[in-house]
Amino acid sequence: METPEFIHVHVTIDDRDAAQGLLSKVVGERLAACGHLDGPITSTYWWEGNLETEEEFRLEFKTTSDLFDKLAARVTELHTYDEPQVIATPILKGSESYLQWIRDETSDARS
Numbered sequence: 001m002e003t004p005e006f007i008h009v010h011v012t013i014d015d016r017d018a019a020q021g022l023l024s025k026v027v028g029e030r031l032a033a034c035g036h037l038d039g040p041i042t043s044t045y046w047w048e049g050n051l052e053t054e055e056e057f058r059l060e061f062k063t064t065s066d067l068f069d070k071l072a073a074r075v076t077e078l079h080t081y082d083e084p085q086v087i088a089t090p091i092l093k094g095s096e097s098y099l100q101w102i103r104d105e106t107s108d109a110r111s
Helices: 015-028 065-078 094-111
Strands: 006-013 034-047 051-062 084-091
Touching: 006 015, 006 065, 015 034, 015 051, 034 094, 051 065, 051 094, 065 084, 065 094
Parallel strands: none
Antiparallel strands: 006 051, 006 084, 034 051
């Protein structure tokens, strides 16, 4: 399967202020053209043998596939969790002008 040029990167975190800070850093450093913050959401997951349920906030970034590793490293560096969720899903289609905007706004991070 061919790697898509554009991706959404999904991150969750347990604090709204930390989420806003992460959003501002990642977009401010042009690792993503934009990001969205929503929540709170309820997450249920296994951690260290226990079933946990917590309130979290969800971040979604729009970026290019070639920036995923840099973005993931920055999120991991800034995140409060031992094992943060940093996953990507492909953007298969979009208006050419919008996709070009993503390219343009993240070009400094690829230099």
